[in-house]
Amino acid sequence: MTGGELIQEEARAWAYLSRVAEPPCADLADLVADVGPIEAADLVRRGDVEDGLLSLTAARREMDCADEDLDLLARCGGRLLTPGCAEWPHLAFGAFHGATGRPRAQTQPPMVLWAIGPERLVDVTERACAVVGTRAASAYGEHVASDFAAGLVERDVAVVSGGAYGIDGVAHRTTLACEGLTAAVLAGGIDVFYPKGHETMLRRIGEQGLLLTEYPPGVRPARHRFLARNRLVAACSGATVVVEAGLRSGAASTAAWAKALGRPVCAVPGPVTSAASAGCHVLLRDGANLVTRAADLVEYVGRMGEFESEPEHPTTPLDVLSDAERRAYEAFPARAARTVDQLAEAAGVPATQLLGPLATLELAGLVTRHQGRWQLARRTGADVR
Amino acid sequence: MTGGELIQEEARAWAYLSRVAEPPCADLADLVADVGPIEAADLVRRGDVEDGLLSLTAARREMDCADEDLDLLARCGGRLLTPGCAEWPHLAFGAFHGATGRPRAQTQPPMVLWAIGPERLVDVTERACAVVGTRAASAYGEHVASDFAAGLVERDVAVVSGGAYGIDGVAHRTTLACEGLTAAVLAGGIDVFYPKGHETMLRRIGEQGLLLTEYPPGVRPARHRFLARNRLVAACSGATVVVEAGLRSGAASTAAWAKALGRPVCAVPGPVTSAASAGCHVLLRDGANLVTRAADLVEYVGRMGEFESEPEHPTTPLDVLSDAERRAYEAFPARAARTVDQLAEAAGVPATQLLGPLATLELAGLVTRHQGRWQLARRTGADVR
Incomplete structure (x- = not known):
């Protein structure tokens, strides 16, 4: 059979088989796979099956609706x-x-x-x-x-x-x-x-x-x-x-x-x-x-090519800072201006090591420089935790 | 030192060391482990340390509070x-x-x-x-x-x-x-x-x-x-x-x-x-x-002997039934009485296989027998899903 509607005799056999044993019934499925539904139904109806299947179909084998x-x-x-x-x-x-x-x-x-x-x-x-x-x-x-x-x-x-x-x-x-x-x-x-x-x-x-x-x-x-x-x-x-x-x-x-x-x-x-x-x-x-x-x-x-990407985490300019840049940034007070030496003391690093990070922060628009003193650019407060 | 209060000189050294480099500072900790806190503080204060640590302590080494x-x-x-x-x-x-x-x-x-x-x-x-x-x-x-x-x-x-x-x-x-x-x-x-x-x-x-x-x-x-x-x-x-x-x-x-x-x-x-x-x-x-x-x-x-047991799941009498007993139980209608043959047909198993499970169900108080007919005992409804 290649698909489409079942012929009537086969349909009757399937319907009978569907009811004669409580599904799922491996023994019955095996028999159908071996001999086809019409012969399987006939064998079950006549009780001409192995003991196990005979027992499983005993209660309903004479019932044919x-x-x-x-x-x-x-x-x-x-x-x-x-x-x-x-x-x-x-x-x-x-x-x-x-x-x-x-x-x-x-x-x-x-x-x-x-x-x-x-x-x-x-x-x-x-x-x-x-x-x-x-x-x-x-x-x-x-x-x-x-x-x-x-x-x-x-x-x-x-x-x-x-x-x-x-x-x-x-x-x-x-x-x-x-x-x-x-x-x-x-x-x-x-x-x-x-x-x-x-x-x-x-x-x-x-x-x-x-x-x-x-x-x-x-x-x-x-x-x-x-x-x-x-x-x-x-x-x-x-x-x-x-x-x-x-x-x-x-x-x-x-x-x-x-x-x-x-x-x-x-x-x-x-x-x-x-x-x-x-x-x-x-x-x-x-x-x-x-x-x-x-x-x-x-x-x-499943289905290929359907993998979706990870959720995008929200990002802030601070996320892309290196550790050195972040430490320099954190050395700033909220509003006041500071000299490089003052920032170095607050950050706990030599002033010479602050110059590079400060330049990066300035380029990123995070800090500003005015007459040798640095301070945070005006922006919404970063979450410091 | 075996515990208790720190002697004053050592306490002063620790306090100095705590501030001189931003913690955690592995280089400083290594120095202290090697020479003890008092000598470590002295070396740092004098700038008589390796270049790496010298740099890390440069900003604060002259600050002693x-x-x-x-x-x-x-x-x-x-x-x-x-x-x-x-x-x-x-x-x-x-x-x-x-x-x-x-x-x-x-x-x-x-x-x-x-x-x-x-x-x-x-x-x-x-x-x-x-x-x-x-x-x-x-x-x-x-x-x-x-x-x-x-x-x-x-x-x-x-x-x-x-x-x-x-x-x-x-x-x-x-x-x-x-x-x-x-x-x-x-x-x-x-x-x-x-x-x-x-x-x-x-x-x-x-x-x-x-x-x-x-x-x-x-x-x-x-x-x-x-x-x-x-x-x-x-x-x-x-x-x-x-x-x-x-x-x-x-x-x-x-x-x-x-x-x-x-x-x-x-x-x-x-x-x-x-x-x-x-x-x-x-x-x-x-x-x-x-x-x-x-x-x-x-x-x-952690701590031994403190593992707690799994949560206890609620149980019902139905939980302890075997598959055969459960299938027999499920063959019953909600209220009406049934003969063994009727139950066998509903359950899809031979009547002879139902007798054992029915006896167990009766002992468990789940079903009752009266004049050759069986029915469910009165109880709160079991969840059938």
């Missing part, structure tokens, strides 16, 4: 994504594989994804940043999430998140408002809008961006599904930034997935007095990259 | 500290020396110190933390500085700082208020209270703690003296914490000295929206240790 699922997906305007599709991101999911070339158990790639939205997955993953954080976001966290999302849009980076309350929602909404590209990865069926209060936002993402999930229709979110979902948020993104996280936030799990996948993990510092930043500070201690603005993220997200 | 300086010091109730004094901290200043045993030019130890206050320098340096930061502190920074200083006092750690406005002042004042030990290192003469608005505070430190300076009486602070002073703040402390710092704050220089001296540098994160934390974030990126509370500092300050 592939037609209903595909009908529902079609009514939503959605599509199934599989490794054969043109929009399947080979590179992004390739990183799920360990050094041996075999997927590591914990970083199993998705077998099939349910998707709704005008954007192609491969376009999202080509240049994306996961922006995640606590549902219990503070005003500070929301401000930063919004600022980062807007900055990522400006820099043509897609914003991937989990659709949750708090940081996730702010990141999605700001991206939509800025007409950027955003993808939400769900922890339940594509038709199950969770949290309920985000239904409108999630529908908008499905209309303007991309909604994604490993789970077939109707599946409701559960704790282990949030954790598995977080792995996809990390996998779809070149880097992950945790904007705010409590000590037990799910955002830490997304960060852990990103680390396991070899992707950069970034965290935003915050007040040490804020519980909503405590998880970020733990991540930073554990080696996460400290980021303070969207521009910092770009170098982690 | 040692008697006036010592009178002033005595009237203030102060004392001279030199390497022979019992309260001279051998260990702390020993770290100024590089691997060769020779002082590195940039980390030259002090030759002589002018001191006022009831506390002994060696008692300060035995267990001290430098708490430094920007003069333009925010309310957040002042809060943290005060919190850290109070926490250090509780843990019997002296608070060393530079007596400046902002973070330094809050650290000193809180330490005084908590009846802890604080030392201020000045960038000018012991009689020059700078900044003027801190005169009352500095006098209190001289009455209850320790005021220290390398500079003889009357010397006014200047930029290079603030930088040299910062090296003593770092040297007197087992660790340095920068609470808040702008991109050009002098606190960064104290941190750099601490690093050069091989002492741990700590920094407090803050809002990325606050310019007063920008310097801390740069330090953290450059490898400074992220600290969020005074207890974190204790392990860096």
